[in-house]
Amino acid sequence: MECGGAIDERRFYAAEQLARGSQTDVLVSHVDSPDGFYVQQLGYLTNMMDEMQRVYAAKNAACHALLNPRKGQVCVAQFSVDGKFYRAVIELLLPHALVDVYYIDYGNRERVALQAVKKIEDKFMVIPMQALKCRLADILPMEPRNGWQDAARRRLIEASDGKPLKMYVDGADATGHTVTLYECRPDADVSINALLAQLDCVRGVAPR
CATH class of the missing domain: 2.30.30.140 (SH3 type barrels.)
Structure with missing residues (x-):
């Protein structure tokens, strides 16, 4: 690492793209909406x-x-x-x-x-970027042209904040990962996607 005025051309290694059908343990690190949030895989940082x-x-x-x-x-x-x-x-x-x-x-x-x-x-610089961009599978805003209401964002934050979750990757492309999140409880695994689908401002859609 230089201490002078040389231009720093370094770049972080790109975040890993997870394969469709893979599962991993994650924490939700930031939420903009149910179709624009970020997770970290556990154990790297x-x-x-x-x-x-x-x-x-x-x-x-x-x-x-x-x-x-x-x-x-x-x-x-x-x-x-x-x-x-x-x-x-x-x-x-x-x-x-x-x-x-x-x-x-x-x-x-x-x-x-x-x-x-x-x-x-x-x-x-050795560890790749850890924020993985995701969107929840099988749910949409009740009025898509109006976008996501803040209630859906808040519900996702409440359901995921600080909790280790199991993430199943339904699909992946250049824009991010389409996922289903589960909270693993002693009695049963709870789908975060299903929790949001219960809101009046969200509608569930059949899996493709």
């Missing part, structure tokens, strides 16, 4: 995240300063909610030393001060 906090919390980390940021640059950014550092990509440079970043392991975006954005060390 813990050690790296611990080391990243140690490295970027150091008082003598002057070499990590990002002096000449540019759109598309890989970085580490300090999330405003919890103060921790996460892998990110700069999406937009703004006046007053502000930047828009995309957190590549979680799927969310944020506007932060440039001083909260740091150079990323090579050792934190």
